[in-house]
Amino acid sequence: MTEDALAPFDEPWQAQLFALTVALSEAGRFSWAEWTESFGATLKEHGRARPLDGQGDYWNAWLVTLEGLLARTGMAAREEADRFRALWEAAYLSTPHGQPVRIAG
C-alpha cells in the first residue's frame, strides 16, 4: 500500500464536507442513522443512471445529501445556500490574488 492509496480524501472540500457532517451529527443536529439512511437513498438514486465509482461520484452524492437534509430541516434553506455560494464566488473573483478571501458579515 502506498501513501497515495491511503490518502483519505482526494480534494480538501471532501474533507471539509466530511468534517461538517460529522460535527453536525456529534452536535446532535441529526443522528448518524438518519444520515446513513438519507445518504443511502441518494446513492441508490444516483446509481440508477450509471454505477458510482466511489470517488468523485461518492462525494458529490454526499454533498447533495447534506444539502437536502439541511434544507428539509430548515438548518440551511436552498435559497440561503445558493446565496452564500454566490457570495463566496463573488468574493473569490473580486479579491486580488494572494490576499485572504472573505465575505461580509
Next chain:
Amino acid sequence: MPHDHHDHPHSLLPSDPALRVKALETILTRKGLVDPAALDVILETYEKKVGPHLGAQVVARAWSDPQFLAALRTDAAGALADMGISGRQGEHVVAVENTPEVHNMVVCTLCSCYPWPLLGIPPAWYKSDAYRARAVREPRKVLAEFGVTLPEGQKVRVWDSTAEVRYLVIPMRPEGTDGLDDAALAALVTRDSMIGTGLPGRPA
C-alpha cells in the same frame, strides 16, 4: 479551473462543490449549529491521525495477547477504549475472526459504514457501487479480483455494516511469526486484510 497567469487579477475560483461546501459551512457556523473548533479537530483527526495503522495495532495485539483477544470478543468497545480508540457516532465495533473454516469479509450495502476509528476513511473501491453490489452476491469472485483465492473448504461470511455496527476482520496470524513482537506483527497487517479483501503479509 487552474491557470498559471502570475499577474491574474483575482484569486483562483474554487470548484463548484468546494463553493457549495463553503456556503454550508458559513451558514452553519454563523447560526452556531457547528463549532469551528470542533470542525478543526475532526479534520485533523481524519486527515492525519486515524488510519489502518490503528487497526493493525489491534490485530497484532489480538494475535499476541489471548486476554486481549478474549476481551475483544466479549466487549470490543471496552478493549478498544483501553488502547485509546473510541467511536464517534456511538457505533459498535464487532471483531470477526478468520479461521481455517471461515473467512470474513465486510461491506456496507446501504452506503459506506466502516470502522473509522480503526481504519480511517474507506478506500474508493469500498464505496463503489461495484463492490457494494457484488460483495454479497459473489464474494469469491470479488476476492479473486483482489488476488485472494481461498481453500475450497473455507466458507466466506459477508458482514453488512450499518450505522450502528461496524466490523473489523481479525485475519489469521501468518505462519512463521512466532518470535515477532507486536510492532513487527502490526507491519504485516494490511488495511484490506482487516476488511477481508486481503490477507496479511508474511514475514520476510
